[in-house]
Amino acid sequence: MLIKRTRGWELPESLATPEAVFFNRRQFLAAAGLGASSLILAPGLARASTDPTAGLYPAKTNPAFASAGRPVTPESLNTTFNNFYEFGTSKRISAEAAALKIRPWEIKFDGEVEKPFTLGFDDLLKKVKLEQRVVRHRCVEAWSMVVPWSGFPLKDLVAMAKPLSSAKYVRFETFDDPSMAPGQKPSLWGWGQSLPWPYVEGLTMAEANNELAFMVTGAYGRPVFKSMGAPIRLHLPWKYGFKSIKSIVRISFVKERPVSFWTKILPNEYGFWANVNPKVPHPRWSQAEERILGTDKKVPTQLFNGYGKYVAALYAGIKGEQLYR
Numbered sequence: 001m002l003i004k005r006t007r008g009w010e011l012p013e014s015l016a017t018p019e020a021v022f023f024n025r026r027q028f029l030a031a032a033g034l035g036a037s038s039l040i041l042a043p044g045l046a047r048a049s050t051d052p053t054a055g056l057y058p059a060k061t062n063p064a065f066a067s068a069g070r071p072v073t074p075e076s077l078n079t080t081f082n083n084f085y086e087f088g089t090s091k092r093i094s095a096e097a098a099a100l101k102i103r104p105w106e107i108k109f110d111g112e113v114e115k116p117f118t119l120g121f122d123d124l125l126k127k128v129k130l131e132q133r134v135v136r137h138r139c140v141e142a143w144s145m146v147v148p149w150s151g152f153p154l155k156d157l158v159a160m161a162k163p164l165s166s167a168k169y170v171r172f173e174t175f176d177d178p179s180m181a182p183g184q185k186p187s188l189w190g191w192g193q194s195l196p197w198p199y200v201e202g203l204t205m206a207e208a209n210n211e212l213a214f215m216v217t218g219a220y221g222r223p224v225f226k227s228m229g230a231p232i233r234l235h236l237p238w239k240y241g242f243k244s245i246k247s248i249v250r251i252s253f254v255k256e257r258p259v260s261f262w263t264k265i266l267p268n269e270y271g272f273w274a275n276v277n278p279k280v281p282h283p284r285w286s287q288a289e290e291r292i293l294g295t296d297k298k299v300p301t302q303l304f305n306g307y308g309k310y311v312a313a314l315y316a317g318i319k320g321e322q323l324y325r
Contacts (some may be wrong), residue, residue, distance in 0.1 A: 010218045033226065041119065051150075051223040052103075053125055058132060058221030061151040065133035069306070070292065072134060073145035075220045077294050082227050083139070084246060086174070086181035088198065094227040096210040099180050100247065103232045111252035112167035121231050125217065127160065128152040132221075133214060138276050138290060138305045140240035145293040149235055150218030155209045157251070163205070167253035170208045172234060174199040201234070202258030204314075212237060212310045213223040240274045270325065275315065276305040278325035294317045 087096040107124065111114040134148045158170070176198035178184040186190055186194045189233045207213060214235045224230045229246025236243050242262055262270035269283050278288045278301035289298045304311055315323055 018160075038149060046254075052122060053217070053223055056125065056130055057150055057218045057223060059130035059218065061132045061134070065135055068134050068136045069260065070136070070144040070146055072148055073293055078145055078147060078219075079225045079227055081293065083241065084183075084198075084227060084229065086183045088183050097225075097227040099163075100226045100230060101180060102226065102247075105150050105231050105249075107232070107248060108250045109252075110250070111171070111254050113253050114162040114164065114166045115252045124232075128156055130217065132218075135214075135235070135237040135307075136305055137235070137237065137241055137244075138301070140242055140270070140274070140282060140287075142282075142285060142287060143292050143293050144290040147235075148220055149214060149216045150221070151214050151216040151232075151235075152223075153211060154213035154215050154234065155211070157215055158205075158208050161251065161253060162255040165245050166255055168205060168256055169254050170203050170205065171250075171252040171258040172201045172203075172248050173250040173252070174245055174247045197262060198249075199245055199256055199261045201243055202254075202262050203236075203243075205253075206314055209237075209310075210311055211305055238275060238307040240276060243271065243274045273315075273321065273323045273325070275311075276301065276323050277303055280322075280324035281301075282325070 044046075081091050082093060082097075083091060084093050087093040087099075102121075105121040106118050108116070108118045108120065129149055130152055132148055134146065136144060136146055138144045175181070176184065178197075184195075184197045203213070216229070216233045216235050216238075217231065219225050219228055224233065229244075232248050233246040234244045234248065243260075246256060251279045257272060260270070260272060263272060276287070281287050287301055290301045291298050
């Protein structure tokens with residue numbers, strides 16, 4: 001979002017980057033005499049060698065998500081072109097994101113659960129099985145990319161939390177530390193008021209238990225970069241990107257629908273559901289097409305970002321709500 005405010009459309013499989021080619025780039029670099037330092041793409045990007053979980057990557061690819069129907073976005077671009085407003089309004093915040101302290105990192109589970117608890121991120125990774133998924137990411141700003149995420153299904157985390165039957169929604173919350181993240185300081189925005197930090201997002205229990213909902217801990221065969229929301233973030237490939245909250249510190253199971261960060265700021269532009277639909281424009285621009293990041297090629301936007309077979313049934317019968325904004 002700018003602060004200034006059916007699969008029938010899918011590209012042919014032949015355009016996808018083969019997995020073997022993607023991972024063999026490292027062998028090529030080694031053969032060319034380029035060391036690990038050559039993989040440092042911009043200031044502030046996390047290095048796998050300094051992460052205690054680096055040995056868990058690359059994760060094994062889930063065959064159901066081995067291709068996104070278009071080439072993987074280059075790592076050098078994907079890690080340096082991000083909306084991460086905690087660190088500023090520019091998309092070039094990789095250097096600023098170096099200030100993100102990801103150890104120690106704890107996640108609090110509370111609300112409508114059998115017993116609230118707090119779990120360290122490294123301990124969490126010992127309880128889950130990581131996999132890689134190559135999926136599309138569609139921003140509400142009408143640009144898109146393809147990312148080889150690593151992580152685990154959100155439904156595994158839901159099961160771990162043991163929610164009660166009274167839980168109707170899952171509420172996600174990121175950190176709130178203006179001393180670390182300059183974007184959380186009111187002076188950066190110049191709106192004359194503080195924004196509603198921390199960043200909050202929410203899903204229905206049905207959405208959270210859908211097989212497509214994914215907790216990201218890695219990307220491009222190593223721990224996820226700070227600029228992309230380290231050490232753990234959400235990815236919902238059928239929704240606009242602002243639903244995929246970064247750097248999560250709290251997961252609450254609640255009875256009432258959470259009010260999301262962007263809904264609080266611009267309720268007429270950003271709603272709770274945010275499902276991708278080419279026929280429903282943003283109030284200030286069309287969503288009919290999207291620009292593929294790194295190529296500037298424009299392609300038709302797909303309903304549910306092309307993942308309708310996984311998620312369309314979640315919204316059957318829902319009336320009187322803006323499902324696509």
